[in-house]
Amino acid sequence: MQLATLLSQKKAAILGRWLTMIYESYPPETAIFLRKEKNRFDNPAGYRISEGLEGLYGALLQEMERDQVLTCLDEIIRIRALQNFTPSQALAFIFLLKIVIREELAEEIQKENLAAEILDLESRIDGLALLGFDVYTKRREKIYEIKADEAKRRVSGLMRKTGLSEDSL
Template identity: 55%
Template sequence: MELNNLLSEKRSIILERWFDVILETYPADTSSFLKKQKNQFTNPVGYTIYQGIEGIFEGLLNGIDSERVSPFLDGIIRIRAVQDFTPSQAISFIFLLKKVIREELKNEIGEDGIAEELLELESKIDELAFLSFDIYMKCREKIYELKANEVRNMTFRLLQRANLILNQVQDDPVLNSPELNSGQDNSGEGQKPNFKDVDDIVNLK
């Protein structure tokens, strides 16, 4: 039997197991919550992760097309890029698929041709990891940019209130932006940038 047929037969099992091992990378209490349900509204993070791995798995079965698979990777990586993961940890979910597939196909790997096909599949998974790292770096760059702008705006407001600078700065579009002059009180020291949600932070469109 060809590898693709085996993967199609075990699709549900592989996806559930892959989802579980991804959630194991989170703290126990977070993992427990994310496992409870995959509803888009009550558990958007769990829903996004599961929808993402479904799309990635289908892409592997049907032949990798980066333009088609990239949005599924993007959804997962946007989430992990704003969480407490190192770069390697953030994209590790891709490599976990190798482990899951080998565990589920341990009895079939010895069959003629399966081992060779599996190595080819794992090479495709490695390609996805490279793509994932590129997406991750774009997300982090956007986060740093937003944080830098927020600190700059906060500093300007503090100086303005202390009458250390003129109230009108006409040559700087950032300092004259609507967000800066909205009247929001962000003068507290140690305040973290106020991001509405994951999409605000890593909106690369």
């Protein structure tokens, strides 16, 4: 049996464990909320993470276009960048997939001698992490840009209120 077939057959179990491991990276009260609340309007972060994971999993199985993969990564990484995760924390979820797959398919990997296919899959997962770093960097730059613009607006407003201008400084 080929690895792609096994990954398709065990998709629900793998995605479920992957999602659980991601939720465990959050503080306990947040993890409970993310796990419990399934409504996309009551829990938009959990919904986006779940949708992003499903898209990434599909990308690994079907060789999606780079733009589609970036969109899936952005779904998850945007949230983690806003929550002030460090780059390593924000991207750790990608590497968790390797652990989940190895554990879920351990018996089949040995029995079917799928070591070469697993190495190829893990290389593609590593590639996702590299793309993810680009996404994280872009998101953090945008956050800093927004904060800088807001600070400029505040200073400008204060200067107008006090009757100062940039020229008088």
